[in-house]
Amino acid sequence: MSSAPDFFAAYDAFGERRAGSAGDRASARWLRDLAEQAGASAILLPTPFARLTPGPARLETAAGVLEGLPLFDGGLTGPEGLAGRLGPIGSASEIGVAEMHPGAASLPGAPFALARAQSRHHGLVIALRTRQDGLAPLNAHDQDRPFGPPVLQLAGHDAARLLALAAAGAPGRLVVQGARTPDVSDSVRAALPGGAPPLVLLTPRTSWWTSTAERAGGILAWLAALRALAGAKRARGVVALASCGHELGHFGARAAFAQEPELARDSHLVIHLGANLGAAEDARLTVRSNVEGLAPAMAARLAAAGYPAAAIAAETGGKANGEAHEIEQRGGHYLSLIGSNPWFHAPEDRWPHSIDVPHAEAIARAVMALALAEAG
Template structure:
């Protein structure tokens, strides 16, 4: 089987498994599926479980002007009972009513977090816009865009219901008119087990500092491009390094818990704390090879690592933007906060990021993912041959 066929099959299978939210039955089944692929690549997988709350929302909706609009609550807020809360629909979060808030699609949604902490609203209805912010422009994507739960372990603020931006104009009209509204957003937390899939390629020289190849494997929907492409690249790097052997130990980790405060990465760092400072990290982030993407982004902790990445990614047909000395805000931010200073993180943009529409059938450029997999294998081989962590 060719590399392209392997990559296509992996992403297609991952996409078909269902919704990959942390600690669900799909998430656990997907961990076992990935373990089988690790074994086929030549390493012995480990399923490393950790305790985490699974959040199960009930029937959640906004009731407004005789219309019911279904939504999904934030996973780090408070919740209503099954009767919900009622109030005047408005755009002010300082009043004791139901507030409409529009936010631009962003990686951290920091403005929304600040607003929630300061809000007096009984509930908030959030509409996440596309690339153009709160004013829709050509290229924006209509639909339900979900926000990650950056404060999953410390939920705060009023109940927050996320609804599709397809109805944003109608919602603005209702807010301007001060229409009465009701938000129903119940949810239940249950202790569960999530799994990181790990494997190790033992090096022949224990004095050499390790390399870590990492990718998240969970998220809100089927997430073919957001996560499936990174998993495919992760497996191809694994396969290539196994075939070429290594003097240096290489640790592979595919983490659950990405959308829930990066809890899977936190578990890895707590289980293997020496990896933070000792290892050089190669991280496959979101949206690699998404058909709707326009460029790749590399967060390199040092200029030396940026040069290594640039030398190999120049062969990829999609242009690359480089940021040096700043993490990508995802899992590598967790590494950086704990003192890690040697990492490369690859992401692409994606018009369907955090949306149900991110599927294999319409958002995967298999040829482009294959280009990234080949380039990143060469990057990994260079890191294994001479890691900046050795100096």
């Protein structure tokens, strides 16, 4: 790409890139080709998974019908659905209701997953709140082993109506259907030769919708670092993994690390380029590492590259999020960047309004500088 705006426009043009979709497949080939143009040897890693194709998903009440999506790792109903009264989650109602942020299921074992496992409700309905209140699904960490009651996910603009129905104990009928079938998505693996242990660049590449601010900033930095490393004198080899299935339990990263466990466990460092790097209207950026001193050093690099220093939180240790969680679990060393995004998981996350180009470029410059230093 000749410029960051060109890159973001091209990324956005693929449209929805949910794992297994046409946009997913086309954008995987595109990214592989860009990695090769950057100077790396790049291949696709086909990864099988169980894909849920949503069917009818709605809540029927006397006041009207609310339509949405199934929870992708939850239970399903038959075509007849299930009937009962609505009430808040934790009440004695047959259908439990709540509103929440779409990041509420970012890690396995999140409170909502525990609530589902322990639920006495026959079904659940949740409204997800974001900017513009579009339908912003929760990640499905247990997509290969669905559990719990059927869950209907609604757009945030339905929240007030839903909560009013629950407060009144209104009766309703919940229908949550879908079909699970085998499918394949692709991670992109790019490599540069050199000594061991390698430096690893890791970023997710699939998502619920187009998700331009959520995913494209990380991919921009991934490509920029790969290009810089390809043209530099290096002591270390480099493996760059753009993994599929982020929204479905990180299945692409898990499969790649099952095939090459040393990448997560024994690499010199994994630079995790997570969600929302360069999102507009919210510059908050968390830099986290389990290597002492690395997070504050990266915060200084970001500030030097032009990122607003006051928006950066540098954390050592704690619980890693996103695919950095996969590295932490396997005992590897990581540095992770994760930002904030008013349109998180929502279909309204589109170029150009959801991207702050100068912030995304600053992150890419800082990642390049870190990668060159760690690979030297």
